[in-house]
Amino acid sequence: MHKRPGDGIVRVDTSKCVGCGYCSWSCPYGAPQMNTETGQMSKCDFCVDLLAEGKNPICVDTCPLNAIKFGKIKDLRAKYGHLSQVQGLPDFTITHPNLVIKPHTGAIKKGGNQA
Template structure:
């Protein structure tokens, strides 16, 4: 008797970033390299390095104080989310999520520069290209990846604080934390991002 085997479609390999905030020194080499590679004018940045700090001194009720002061750096770009707000709010479908690798990109043949995607994105990823009158954003350096090279931010970081790859593999190796102080809650767009928080940093949804 002939046995039929169900052939399942190959699942796509959603790409994502891993940011080791415990290693990031805030040098901004990734930010500068991204601006240089994409020829971005002053004010437009696809990758941004933030300095986050907070906490204070707490009275322990016994005449002493405990401190939970923290300060760390966090490098953030587009997170190529599973549920990207930019895509949902684009009226022309110019902002779209690619099949295969899940990279969120802008189709400049369709973009009318309305800015809805920028207003909707909690991470501020889409940014106006004023010269072209259209939106622009991190495209995961698809041109470099096509040549077998790393995204420029990954290749440039002197401390190896930025890694990329299939998000499932990154989560298997580094965990699934993507909620840290300074970032919007991950339930909004389900970002393909894993963060290793700096020692002493508060962790949790903003």
């Protein structure tokens, strides 16, 4: 795994991956998954090929409910707010996610805040 400078996208380096699974165990989100066909780990790379063409990741453009947005985190937080604590996600003070969620009120952790 390596993090791209500039945008922080984490990608699997297939020339180095031996399929040991350590990256999956250490990821607080459980993002890396074993690809049984290749014997290597895989994970979402935000469709970097499409991003290079100035397009959105495919999940953004194909979401039937228009629930997924993509862009600069500061722009997304300005538009949708910044929720710091959501049920089911790791503690944001540890993971520092670049994620904006507008959850149902029942999903907001007690003591969590929204700015």
